[in-house]
Amino acid sequence: MIPGADDAITRDGKALILAYDHGLEHGPVDFDPVPETTDPATVFDVATHDAVTALAVQKGVAEAYYPEYEEDVTLLAKLNGTSNLWMGEPDSAVNWSVDYAAELGADAIGFTFYGGSNHEVEMAEEFREAQEAARDHDMGVVMWSYPRGQGLKDDTSASTIAYASRLGLELGADIAKVKYPGSEDAMSWAVENAGNTKVVMSGGSKTSDEAFLSTVREAMDGGADGLAVGRNVFQRENPEAILDGLEAIIFEDASVEEALDANAALEADD
Numbered sequence: 001m002i003p004g005a006d007d008a009i010t011r012d013g014k015a016l017i018l019a020y021d022h023g024l025e026h027g028p029v030d031f032d033p034v035p036e037t038t039d040p041a042t043v044f045d046v047a048t049h050d051a052v053t054a055l056a057v058q059k060g061v062a063e064a065y066y067p068e069y070e071e072d073v074t075l076l077a078k079l080n081g082t083s084n085l086w087m088g089e090p091d092s093a094v095n096w097s098v099d100y101a102a103e104l105g106a107d108a109i110g111f112t113f114y115g116g117s118n119h120e121v122e123m124a125e126e127f128r129e130a131q132e133a134a135r136d137h138d139m140g141v142v143m144w145s146y147p148r149g150q151g152l153k154d155d156t157s158a159s160t161i162a163y164a165s166r167l168g169l170e171l172g173a174d175i176a177k178v179k180y181p182g183s184e185d186a187m188s189w190a191v192e193n194a195g196n197t198k199v200v201m202s203g204g205s206k207t208s209d210e211a212f213l214s215t216v217r218e219a220m221d222g223g224a225d226g227l228a229v230g231r232n233v234f235q236r237e238n239p240e241a242i243l244d245g246l247e248a249i250i251f252e253d254a255s256v257e258e259a260l261d262a263n264a265a266l267e268a269d270d
């Protein structure tokens with residue numbers, strides 16, 4: 001990592017990255033809860049919320065929609081990705097070059113790395129190429145660090161997530177995006193292992209307002225530097241409300257109760 005390389009995609013050193021590469025990674029099923037989100041413009045509009053420090057999308061979506069939003073949205077180019085139709089060992093095709101991402105206006109790149117996959121070696125080499133090209137363009141580097149593959153029994157255990165965040169540091173990411181390891185202590189271990197590389201929590205499948213805000217609060221208490229989230233924002237009827245709550249926790253260090261009060265539409269669990 002290089003100090004300051006992630007400045008364009010952070011605020012006060014913290015990140016709230018909105019991820020919207022699900023049309024590739026999971027397919028249209030992720031748009032079912034809020035069918036309007038099939039239209040990328042809907043999610044670009046959400047990304048104009050003040051809390052969002054960057055929007056992560058794939059090449060085709062960036063090409064087609066970013067020109068209209070470049071004044072209001074910071075682009076994080078998610079360089080690689082694989083569809084849910086792929087049934088092989090975890091792997092991810094590199095779909096655009098760093099040069100082309102820079103041409104389209106990206107301030108940072110995102111790269112999935114499946115440590116532990118039988119394709120780990122090739123993926124590390126592809127990451128190296130992308131990471132060094134990003135340095136040439138002064139772009140930040142975010143690693144989606146998701147250990148998985150035949151040899152991995154539990155891809156969200158504390159030790160696996162600590163290893164995931166460490167891989168971010170070792171391979172040169174400015175930010176490592178990791179799955180939530182289940183507790184503040186486990187997150188703290190992951191953060192410690194990342195050294196100066198920032199660690200952000202990956203959102204996961206949609207939960208209630210209170211449950212999600214509580215998990216984010218725990219991750220922040222464990223030393224995380226923010227969040228990279230997709231479904232827990234865009235699968236809500238009122239994504240602005242949850243972004244208000246997340247903004248309170250991530251940038252204002254609010255409690256869960258204070259975050260729930262940040263927008264009247266947010267609901268506490270019974």
Ligand code: FBP
Nearest residue numbers: 019021022025202203204229230231
């Ligand atoms: P969510 O917040 O919806 O979990 O999105 C984060 C993310 O990393 C996306 O960028 C990506 O599409 C998806 O999760 C991949 O998740 P998985 O590989 O675990 O299905």
